[in-house]
Amino acid sequence: MKVAVLDINGKDTGRKVELSADVFGIEPNTHAVYLDVKQYLANQRQGTHKAKERAEISGSTRKIKKQKGTGTARAGSIKSGVFKGGGRMFGPRPRSYSFKLNKNLKRLARKSALSMKANDKAIFVLEDLSFDAPKTKSFTAVLNSLGLNDKKSLFVLGDLNNNVYLSSRNLKGTEVITNSQLSTYKIMNAxxxxLFEGSLEGIETNLSK
Incomplete structure (x- = not known):
């Protein structure tokens, strides 16, 4: 699959790059994508939720009414969850929501996500750029030239470029990462x-293992 290389003004440079069919041209596995996105979102959860249970509530331990003869249900403690102010029954406890996926499945999920974007013609290849200093205005000009100023976009660098990253940090809906930080969730969320030219080799190397 050949894609034209664009410059920072959104113009065709006349060069084309070949995107690996093993990474950008596979039959997408939607279930693998679902599992990888689910794991990513699960890992974002802190799991610090906690409700006080019956044993943790302050209150009298005396039996609040006699066992028989009242015509209502038996009750032994004011701290029971059936009473107002009582403990929460089966309430949330601190826990980890993370779960494991094997490397092959995660690799398949990322390749599936990239292939889906390629099928949707939603992948641009941009020649490598660098800014002399962090400047949001410079990055906004790149977005405008590519027609992405009102869309969610993900820019993938080959190596960390601090000036490019800082130039994009204040822009809502735009994220700049390196190829090693590429995840299924980030791909599908954009x-x-x-893709900068310098990132292609790293992406294809990482996903062709």
């Missing part, structure tokens, strides 16, 4: 994927 409307458009912008």
């Amino acid at each position: 409307n458009s994927l912008v």
